[in-house]
């Protein structure tokens with residue numbers, strides 16, 4: 001599925017597996033974190049729409065609304081992820097279509113090392129389903145989270161008759 005974004009970019013997913021929307025935040029120009037995460041998420045069985053770095057909040061919200069992804073993954077490493085995350089997740093949750101979509105953030109979220117438990121709680125209270133700060137549960141925790149989302153999406157097949 002191809003999405004034309006307001007800032008002129010085009011986001012494309014191959015269209016076979018459920019889609020994860022991956023994005024940097026408005027202030028953050030780092031790119032390799034997004035490349036790494038795209039490869040990891042594809043390895044976990046999803047198509048990825050990667051919006052890239054420096055994504056304005058409105059572009060992110062619009063792309064999520066149009067794509068209706070199975071999950072939204074936000075990455076930030078420049079040290080402003082806590083503030084950017086608090087702001088943007090409110091805008092995502094204000095969109096009716098994204099009220100129940102799993103949304104996570106991770107990376108190097110602050111300028112003074114690992115986020116405090118209180119900051120992580122604030123991000124969750126603001127709307128994130130999980131926070132993967134580099135100092136904390138990191139990639140292993142993220143893999144577990146993706147697996148739990150996948151399991152929750154699996155259709156119930158107990159009552160389906162198998163053809164002879």
Ligand code: B12
Pocket residue numbers: 027028029030031032033036037073074075076077078079080104105106107108109110111112113132134138139142
């Ligand atoms: C390359 C680089 C740049 C390049 C980026 C080029 C590009 N196109 O990407 C340039 C020169 C542009 C740059 C600029 C800046 N940078 Co810089 N940069 C780096 C550097 C050296 C490598 C980053 C990288 O590519 N790593 C490889 C990728 C694969 O790994 P990663 O980014 O670490 O991401 C991993 C994890 O964070 C995690 N992760 C990330 N997101 C998520 C999300 C989820 C959900 C999960 C589960 C995990 C996860 O998984 C990834 C793989 O392990 C790091 C230092 C370092 N050695 O890491 C600094 C670093 C990230 N930069 C830093 C800073 C401060 C800046 C600037 C503010 C500097 C300045 N004063 O101008 C600007 C910010 C510009 C902006 N607007 O964002 C700091 C951030 C400090 C902080 N967070 O506290 C770092 C850590 C350097 C440092 N030690 O101070 N940078």
